Amino acid sequence: MAGGSVSECKEYLFKVLVIGELGVGKTSIIKRYVHQLFSQHYRATIGVDFALKVINWDSKTLVRLQLWDIAGQERFGNMTRVYYKEAVGAFVVFDMTRGSTFEAVSKWKHDLDSKVKLANGSPIPSVLLANKCDQKKDGSNNTAPMDNFCKETGFLGWFETSAKDNINVDEAARFLVENILANDKGLPYEESNGDRVKLDQETVAAESKSGCC
Amino acid sequence: MAAEGLPCEFDVVILGTGLVESVVAAACSRVGQRVLHLDRRSYYAANWASFTFNGLLDWIQRRQEPPPQPDELQDWSSLLEEGEELIYLCNADSSSVSNVQVFSFTREEEESVSPPSTTEEEEAAAAAEVEEAEEETTQSTDIKEKESKEETFNEEDDGQAAGVDGEEHEAPPPDNQSRKKVSYSELLDKGRRFNIDLVSKLMFSRGSLIDLLIKSNVSRYAEFKNVSRILTCRHGNVEQVPCSRADVFGSRQLSVVEKRKLMRFLTSVVEETEQQTAYSGRPYLDFLCEQQLGDNLQHFLLHSIAMVTEDTPTEEGLASTRHFLRCLGRYGNTPFLFPVYGLGEIPQCFCRMSAVFGGIYCLRHTVHCLLLDKSNNRCKAVIDSRGQRISCSHFVVEEGYVATERKKVVTPTRSISRAVLITDASVLPAHSDQQVSLVTVPPVAAGAPVVKMVELCSSTMTCIPGTYLVHLTCQSVGSAYEDLSPVVTRMFNTPESHDQETCPSVLWCLYFNMVDGSGVQVQGHDLPPNVYVCSGPDGGLGHEHAVTQAESIFRNILPDEEFCPPAPNPEDIIYDGDSAPSTGEEEKQGEEKGEEEAGQSERGEGTGVEEVGQSESGEE
Numbered sequence A: 001m002a003g004g005s006v007s008e009c010k011e012y013l014f015k016v017l018v019i020g021e022l023g024v025g026k027t028s029i030i031k032r033y034v035h036q037l038f039s040q041h042y043r044a045t046i047g048v049d050f051a052l053k054v055i056n057w058d059s060k061t062l063v064r065l066q067l068w069d070i071a072g073q074e075r076f077g078n079m080t081r082v083y084y085k086e087a088v089g090a091f092v093v094f095d096m097t098r099g100s101t102f103e104a105v106s107k108w109k110h111d112l113d114s115k116v117k118l119a120n121g122s123p124i125p126s127v128l129l130a131n132k133c134d135q136k137k138d139g140s141n142n143t144a145p146m147d148n149f150c151k152e153t154g155f156l157g158w159f160e161t162s163a164k165d166n167i168n169v170d171e172a173a174r175f176l177v178e179n180i181l182a183n184d185k186g187l188p189y190e191e192s193n194g195d196r197v198k199l200d201q202e203t204v205a206a207e208s209k210s211g212c213c
Numbered sequence B: 001m002a003a004e005g006l007p008c009e010f011d012v013v014i015l016g017t018g019l020v021e022s023v024v025a026a027a028c029s030r031v032g033q034r035v036l037h038l039d040r041r042s043y044y045a046a047n048w049a050s051f052t053f054n055g056l057l058d059w060i061q062r063r064q065e066p067p068p069q070p071d072e073l074q075d076w077s078s079l080l081e082e083g084e085e086l087i088y089l090c091n092a093d094s095s096s097v098s099n100v101q102v103f104s105f106t107r108e109e110e111e112s113v114s115p116p117s118t119t120e121e122e123e124a125a126a127a128a129e130v131e132e133a134e135e136e137t138t139q140s141t142d143i144k145e146k147e148s149k150e151e152t153f154n155e156e157d158d159g160q161a162a163g164v165d166g167e168e169h170e171a172p173p174p175d176n177q178s179r180k181k182v183s184y185s186e187l188l189d190k191g192r193r194f195n196i197d198l199v200s201k202l203m204f205s206r207g208s209l210i211d212l213l214i215k216s217n218v219s220r221y222a223e224f225k226n227v228s229r230i231l232t233c234r235h236g237n238v239e240q241v242p243c244s245r246a247d248v249f250g251s252r253q254l255s256v257v258e259k260r261k262l263m264r265f266l267t268s269v270v271e272e273t274e275q276q277t278a279y280s281g282r283p284y285l286d287f288l289c290e291q292q293l294g295d296n297l298q299h300f301l302l303h304s305i306a307m308v309t310e311d312t313p314t315e316e317g318l319a320s321t322r323h324f325l326r327c328l329g330r331y332g333n334t335p336f337l338f339p340v341y342g343l344g345e346i347p348q349c350f351c352r353m354s355a356v357f358g359g360i361y362c363l364r365h366t367v368h369c370l371l372l373d374k375s376n377n378r379c380k381a382v383i384d385s386r387g388q389r390i391s392c393s394h395f396v397v398e399e400g401y402v403a404t405e406r407k408k409v410v411t412p413t414r415s416i417s418r419a420v421l422i423t424d425a426s427v428l429p430a431h432s433d434q435q436v437s438l439v440t441v442p443p444v445a446a447g448a449p450v451v452k453m454v455e456l457c458s459s460t461m462t463c464i465p466g467t468y469l470v471h472l473t474c475q476s477v478g479s480a481y482e483d484l485s486p487v488v489t490r491m492f493n494t495p496e497s498h499d500q501e502t503c504p505s506v507l508w509c510l511y512f513n514m515v516d517g518s519g520v521q522v523q524g525h526d527l528p529p530n531v532y533v534c535s536g537p538d539g540g541l542g543h544e545h546a547v548t549q550a551e552s553i554f555r556n557i558l559p560d561e562e563f564c565p566p567a568p569n570p571e572d573i574i575y576d577g578d579s580a581p582s583t584g585e586e587e588k589q590g591e592e593k594g595e596e597e598a599g600q601s602e603r604g605e606g607t608g609v610e611e612v613g614q615s616e617s618g619e620e
């Protein structure tokens, strides 16, 4: 989903998926990252497709990050292709306080890899988020097993995050975007996408009266 | 990964994920209805689906197996309460597709395929080497060898062999191999990059589907390619039909006089004239003859612009011509668009919209029966495939699930003949190999059907580079093979064709018939009034039939609600800490939207959603 380059400044549009079990904090992480907000209130996510974060990566690079939440109820593992289509990165989130949500991580990862690949055939870069670390009970250090798990399951890495206390959310996003940008070097088929037509209200409004012959 | 158990109360339960059902789902969720959307199959979009090459082979195989034993009719009467009655649904949808036949004309590769880590270039090179080294053999289409009956047939008796239903055929080696680069194993290896639609349609750029996609903002989930040219088959040649002003003037086939005549005709036809009304009821062809346009123009206007037959009445021909002209110039050089990744995307786009607004989705999940409230003759609940009783106010169902004894059947049932080809070149090579073409093919013989053909290139993301995906469609006269193979043989190079080395070669092809949804009765069945039946795909080129049907079902369910109002733009959503997301737009629009918001937050806290939220999956 790389955008075209305008003179010096390169602009990218990246679609990133945020997946994981119910209530692990997917929406909270997105809200924290994009809107700097957090709410204790649990509510199922309704009416929100994705959130957009614009990052001035460096003087020559602008990144528009689309974070796609699992739509509220698309949760029986039956996401449409529309959700996965042309994603270039993913966060898989689990809740540190609920072991069952960690057990589901490999299933989510597997599902992800079976549904979307990069143009070169490799899996899309993904990062594991151990959310709600503000509620971590013990001070235990599980770095080694987690590193191992990531290696085995094909995650680039993992972060302990808290959407509540704003811990590591920006760092995790930065880490993922770095990897996406690195991948982007060799994305060949994007060039052919230039003549695709997007339909939207603006196109209609701006539409010429050109009409027929 | 999946939460177990469904909420037990919904407003609308929808069974089947075809286009009509999916539009209804999106429309209902959007205005705050609690929607449960199910499909018995493991994939979205029913007969509107698109498949990878491998997925299509599985689909074919399932058509060729004997229909699964109907689940022994379970007795759900224990779930009945006082004053209720059961209405059983049926599970068989195989009846909507028949006469499935597959031919593969690719070469077998004895060597193992190049390792997956090679680049595309390397693979191409490897394929070229293999081609030189190898002897030509045919490739059986059979990947699951245990099941298939192999039948070899040679050129003398291929006619009979091909007439047998549901069998796969091994074809004799084609005699010209010079262009063949793609092998069967390559089709399999790169199978994921095919998106092969069961239906073949285009989207009129001012048709009701495009309007609906734009109006609802569902269009944000899809991208499109312009159909770049319209072709027609005439005297055995493929020619480009000039349709835009630029085309007409740029055309090299048309004489100056013809150009002028055509422009004059197209300009005049927009308005109704007395001369036109005088031809009402008489064939459009007669009307065209009267205009003294000459054979060339007459052919273009009748077959490619109006896309009607010789005996279509003038008023109908004129209406189609005007529709064509109205659609020109909105997005490109022709009146049509085609969705990137195939038409199977479109129902899924509506499903995504429904899910975004709270619709719950389960595949491989069906409804066994409806519970009829005898006091008011309405369906009050359904029993799903896990024996759960789910109450609902409305039930929307794909036609195929309605049991025969409840159906008002129209006879004779109409059907569509379909062929899908993977070829190695375009029927009309041009400066760019990335053309999307509509080809109109007039009847090859008296009584033969009018065939519409759509040729897709790899940038539509429906086939791999170096191949084209060709869809043929017509109203059935005979079986799909009988109706369409004469056209295939004439326009392509297959083992049955003669002296056609210059035509594109067919690497693989599939024929089947599908019931024509426009011939299916959706009303008048022996069903409660709050049960709405949706038909499958129709044979028309556009999507008018499906969109009209979906809107009418929605209006019956919710007469006072707006049909698919625009979903807020993700960028416009404002979060305010503690409440549901809202949009600036909604605030501006005041009360009406405010109520809807309230409706949504109610749902957020209501039983349905929370129950799902709490039942954590214990499954491994």
Ligand SMILES: Cc1cc2nc3c(=O)[nH]c(=O)nc-3n(C[C@H](O)[C@H](O)[C@H](O)COP(=O)(O)OP(=O)(O)OC[C@H]3O[C@@H](n4cnc5c(N)ncnc54)[C@H](O)[C@@H]3O)c2cc1C
Binding pocket: A081, A082, A084, A085, A086, A087, A116, A117, A118, A119, A120, A121, A122, B116, B117, B118, B119, B120, B123, B189, B190, B191, B192, B193, B194, B195, B341, B345, B461
């Ligand atoms: C609606 C829809 C949306 C899609 N969206 C996307 C999308 O956003 N992004 C996306 O990537 N795909 C998407 N796909 C899938 C896409 O069409 C291809 O299937 C996919 O890009 C490549 O998958 P593949 O490896 O199976 O294909 P292949 O044809 O097997 O591979 C594609 C390329 O990768 C090479 N390759 C194959 N296997 C390997 C391997 N193991 N290691 C290294 N190289 C290999 C091949 O040589 C070839 O060059 C989508 C499909 C659908 C139906």
Ligand SMILES: Nc1nc2c(ncn2[C@@H]2O[C@H](COP(=O)(O)OP(=O)(O)OP(=O)(O)O)[C@@H](O)[C@H]2O)c(=O)[nH]1
Binding pocket: A021, A022, A023, A024, A025, A026, A027, A028, A029, A039, A040, A041, A042, A043, A044, A045, A072, A131, A132, A133, A134, A135, A161, A162, A163, A164, A165, B613
């Ligand atoms: N303590 C703490 N609570 C959190 C954190 N992140 C999310 N929560 C809470 O966890 C609950 C669920 O968060 P959501 O963001 O709605 O989770 P989700 O994954 O989007 O849930 P679904 O959309 O229902 O799948 C909410 O009550 C949040 O307040 C966190 O980092 N720390």
Ligand SMILES: [Mg+2]
Binding pocket: A026, A027, A028, A044, A045, A069, A072
């Ligand atoms: Mg959420």
